[in-house]
Amino acid sequence: MRAGNCSVREQNQTQTWRFTTCNCNPCRTFIAKEDIHILVRSKRPSLEEAEGFPEDQIIDVFKLKLLWIAEEFISEADEEDGVHMEDVAEDYVNEFINHNMIQIELLSQGGQVLICRVHDLVRDLAKEKATEHKILGIFDSTINKDIVKRDVEEVKLMCTRFSYLKVLDLTSVRSSEVIPDEIGDLILLKFLGLMGGIDEDVLVIPPSIGKLKKLQTLCGSRYYHTPYKHPKEMCELKEIRHLMFYTIDGKMNIGGDQTKRQTINCISYAELHHIDTINWTNLHTLKITGSRGKEGEFYSLESIANLTNLQTLSVYME
CATH class of the missing domain: 1.10.10.10 (Winged helix-like DNA-binding domain superfamily/Winged helix DNA-binding domain)
Structure with missing residues (x-):
């Protein structure tokens, strides 16, 4: 207005x-x-x-x-x-x-x-x-036609020169096929919004994400419907509170001991079935996606009973 x-x-x-x-x-x-x-x-x-x-x-x-x-x-x-x-x-x-x-x-x-x-x-x-x-810097990639190459180099530059960053939001940026390993050098990050991909290609989150011990929020781009592949180091993020992705490739690789988590969007039905949720008492938003499993395999949603503060539950099954 x-x-x-x-x-x-x-x-x-x-x-x-x-x-x-x-x-x-x-x-x-x-x-x-x-x-x-x-x-x-x-x-x-x-x-x-x-x-x-x-x-x-x-x-x-x-x-x-x-x-x-x-x-x-x-x-x-x-x-x-x-x-x-x-x-x-x-x-x-x-x-x-x-x-x-x-x-x-x-x-x-x-x-x-x-x-x-x-x-x-x-x-x-x-x-x-x-x-x-001097608390805010804006990188405008639209001034350069070769935005894909420039965006990746800008991210590497920021990771190298701005080591005190607490917030890095790249959700409106497109990448080629790479999320730079240098992301893990920003050890003070608390909010990280990942870049999107091209033509819905899978983007691999680097193992260096496990170095971000202070990270509270990790989210994927909502603009490009990019599927993200999560490394096993995701379970090392003990301060994580909000995981927000619209599409994932495989597992989120999270654990039952990440007790501060409040939002999970989205996790596969198969992965949730194998996680002990007894300590997820802070979780209030949960989105479950995927298939019901292989033929003859049955997964239960009994673990949801442990989520005593759950307010929003979304289930999308094929």
């Missing part, structure tokens, strides 16, 4: 931006400069992260919350009495909404915000703050 009739006025020595929305609702929205300063300051969730999304693009709220957590605006110190970091992040989302900083685009049936959009004015201010604090 774009804003129109933008004006600036002085009120009690505090600048206030006023604009009228351009849809059928004639309401006016007021954004105070002091509120913007409060909501983008350091050590708490910030709309500076939203500047990393292309202009006019809708924003996945769940992903935004995971970015806040990865940037340590929210930490495990905020968890208490069954309240997870993701719950704390949800409270901040609602705070932004109450301050008219973001617009709701889509709600779940339960009233949770799923998709949002940032006001143009707020995004410009967030961009200014991000530039000022």
